[in-house]
Amino acid sequence: MMMAVQDWVTPDDPVDLRQALGCFATGITIITGTTPAGTRFGLTASSFQPVSLTPPLVLYSIRKGAASIGLVKDSGSFCVNVLRHDHAELAKRFAAPVADRFEGLEWYSGCLGCPVLPDAIASFECRLWATYDGGDHEIVVGEVAKLRRARDGNPLVYFRGEFHPIIPAAPRSA
Numbered sequence: 732m733m734m735a736v737q738d739w740v741t742p743d744d745p746v747d748l749r750q751a752l753g754c755f756a757t758g759i760t761i762i763t764g765t766t767p768a769g770t771r772f773g774l775t776a777s778s779f780q781p782v783s784l785t786p787p788l789v790l791y792s793i794r795k796g797a798a799s800i801g802l803v804k805d806s807g808s809f810c811v812n813v814l815r816h817d818h819a820e821l822a823k824r825f826a827a828p829v830a831d832r833f834e835g836l837e838w839y840s841g842c843l844g845c846p847v848l849p850d851a852i853a854s855f856e857c858r859l860w861a862t863y864d865g866g867d868h869e870i871v872v873g874e875v876a877k878l879r880r881a882r883d884g885n886p887l888v889y890f891r892g893e894f895h896p897i898i899p900a901a902p903r904s905a
């Protein structure tokens with residue numbers, strides 16, 4: 732099948748850059764943490780990536796202008812909660828300027844004190860390993876201390892600027 736492909740352009744126009752990057756489909760996570768002073772934070776992030784198995788490292792990137800950046804650096808740990816197919820509203824809430832993103836939400840405190848969302852299809856509680864300069868973002872690398880995964884459940888996917896629930900397939904008859 733022939734695809735209509737745009738001509739090569741330079742990345743000067745942020746709209747072109749965003750739209751091309753948006754062709755890379757990702758899962759969606761909510762990154763959570765608690766500072767030593769007890770302040771909770773949580774934000775929606777699609778930039779989660781596995782990095783290394785030995786040691787077990789993962790990363791995400793956070794915009795340097797984000798309100799949570801100071802909390803992220805202070806906390807020394809974070810939890811990556813991988814969202815399920817029906818979590819689009821949750822993803823929107825944790826990207827919106829609401830007073831308390833955790834209000835009315837079920838969560839518990841993990842081994843490092845980070846809020847864990849029990850409905851996530853997987854969660855990784857991480858010790859902060861390193862941060863790196865990534866242009867207008869800070870790259871945050873964590874060493875996984877504990878992890879958990881649900882035995883079933885499908886992911887929420889982000890593609891071309893929109894959420895795409897991957898609906899669980901009906902079980903195949905033998």
Ligand SMILES: Cc1cc2nc3c(=O)[nH]c(=O)nc-3n(C[C@H](O)[C@H](O)[C@H](O)COP(=O)(O)O)c2cc1C
Nearest residue numbers: 774775776777778792793794797798799825826827
């Ligand atoms: C689907 C989606 C993915 C996002 N991914 C990221 C990301 O990877 N890094 C980031 O800094 N912001 C990301 N954002 C934006 C943040 O969630 C948003 O700016 C949020 O307000 C940041 O939290 P804060 O205001 O408490 O700092 C994403 C938003 C959406 C809707």
